Each structure stands twice: as structure tokens, then as C-alpha cells.
Amino acid sequence: MISLLDAQVGRVLAALEQSGKADDTIIVFSSDHGDMFGDHGLILKHCLHYEGCVRVPLVVAVRGKQASRSSSLVGSIDIAQTLLELTGTPEFYGMQGASFARLLDEPAHTTRRRVLIEEDERPNQFGQGSPSRIRTLITDEARISVYQGLQQGELYDLTTDSQENHNLWNHPDHQSVRLTMMSALNEEMMRLADDSPRPRFNA
Numbered sequence: 001m002i003s004l005l006d007a008q009v010g011r012v013l014a015a016l017e018q019s020g021k022a023d024d025t026i027i028v029f030s031s032d033h034g035d036m037f038g039d040h041g042l043i044l045k046h047c048l049h050y051e052g053c054v055r056v057p058l059v060v061a062v063r064g065k066q067a068s069r070s071s072s073l074v075g076s077i078d079i080a081q082t083l084l085e086l087t088g089t090p091e092f093y094g095m096q097g098a099s100f101a102r103l104l105d106e107p108a109h110t111t112r113r114r115v116l117i118e119e120d121e122r123p124n125q126f127g128q129g130s131p132s133r134i135r136t137l138i139t140d141e142a143r144i145s146v147y148q149g150l151q152q153g154e155l156y157d158l159t160t161d162s163q164e165n166h167n168l169w170n171h172p173d174h175q176s177v178r179l180t181m182m183s184a185l186n187e188e189m190m191r192l193a194d195d196s197p198r199p200r201f202n203a
Contacts, residue, residue: 022063026086028079029059040164047121049136049145049154050164054117062086062104070107073140074100075115094196114139116188137185144181155181 009029016022036042036052045053058074060082078097084090085099100111117136133148143164145154155171155178156164168174 025063026083027059027061028083029057029061030076030079031056032076047119047132047134049117049119049134049143051162054136054138060104065104068104068107070100070103070109072100072103072107072109072111073113073115073138074098074103074111075117078111094194096192096194114184114188116185116192135185135189137181137188139181139184142177142181144178144185146182146185 013022013027016025033045034051034053034056035044036046036048036050039052040048040050042048042050056076058079075097078100081091081095081097081099082101085101098112102109103111115138117134117138119132119134119136121132121134134145136143136145139158141157141159143154143156143158147153153169155168155174156166157168157174157177158164169178
């Protein structure tokens with residue numbers, strides 16, 4: 001599958017070169033989700049936000065930009081605004097992402113400090129009697145995931161447990177971290193709540 005994908009990407013790049021449009025084209029390579037191949041004893045993606053599922057490939061190639069790698073947090077929602085900035089196109093009202101165009105020149109720059117992940121699934125994945133709804137917040141230091149209808153959630157200290165093997169949700173020594181992450185999750189969801197159409201006046 002990797003060889004097949006590599007060959008098809010090569011066909012696209014070759015066609016760009018042949019068309020004379022390569023110098024005027026921004027190339028973005030990404031994916032909607034990852035898969036778990038045995039990590040945590042799981043296969044495929046399920047409804048769990050382990051790194052194997054949520055860390056997806058993201059390559060942005062712009063002619064004239066030096067190749068580099070960044071560890072800054074970004075989300076798929078940021079791609080649209082990045083392309084708009086790179087092409088000099090103004091963003092429209094209600095967009096929720098953040099351009100990471102600056103990372104192409106300054107890979108050490110911090111674009112955002114947290115990423116919100118929202119997932120709604122119809123199947124009753126965890127036996128809670130309703131469709132699965134998950135909300136996750138990831139920072140450089142931690143990851144928290146909450147599930148609608150379930151008391152139990154997930155909390156991982158990514159500074160000491162990057163493989164997410166120890167769920168600290170109920171750990172008495174990490175309740176302050178849980179509270180901080182829950183507060184940040186609520187704040188991010190409120191910040192991203194859609195308020196379109198733009199109000200024309202205040203009552």
C-alpha cells in the first residue's frame with residue numbers, strides 16, 4: 001500500500017512538472033486519521049484517541065521554502081487558513097483554524113498550544129446506551145478525553161508517558177491536572193462554537 005501511494009504521488013508530481021505548474025503549486029499531503037496496528041492491543045481506529053490514530057502525516061511543500069521539520073501542534077482544521085495565507089487570500093468569517101504558514105520559515109515557532117478533537121459515532125461502541133461522542137484536548141504536556149454518558153475518561157501525562165500507557169483519570173495525585181485540562185477543554189469548545197451569521201447589531 002505504501003509503494004502504491006508513493007507511486008501515485010510521483011505521478012501527480014511528474015504531471016505538475018510536465019504542465020509547467022510545479023513552481024506555482026502548493027502541495028499538501030495528509031490523512032483524515034491514523035490506525036493502530038497492535039499498539040494498546042488494538043487494530044484500526046475504533047473510537048479511541050491514542051496517538052496512533054490522531055497523529056497523522058502532514059507535509060506541505062512550497063517552492064522556495066527550505067525543507068524542515070516542526071514539532072508544533074497543528075490540526076487538520078488549520079490547513080485551509082494556511083493555504084489562504086500562502087496564496088494571499090483573505091479568510092472568511094467563521095473559520096476556526098489557525099494558519100501555520102510561519103512554521104515553513106520558523107519550524108521552532110509555536111502555532112497553537114492545544115488541539116481539540118471531536119468525534120461523533122452512531123454505533124454504541126462502549127455499551128453506554130447512546131451513540132459514541134468523544135471530546136479530546138491535546139497539549140504538549142497532556143491529553144484528556146471525555147466520553148458522553150461515561151463517568152470514566154482518559155488523562156495522560158505526555159511528558160512522562162508519551163506512549164499513553166498509564167491512564168491518570170482517577171489518580172489522586174493528578175486531579176489538579178485533570179481539572180486544568182477539563183477547564184481548557186471547555187474553554188476551547190466555547191471559543192470554537194459557531195456564531196455565524198455575524199450579528200449586525202446588539203440588543
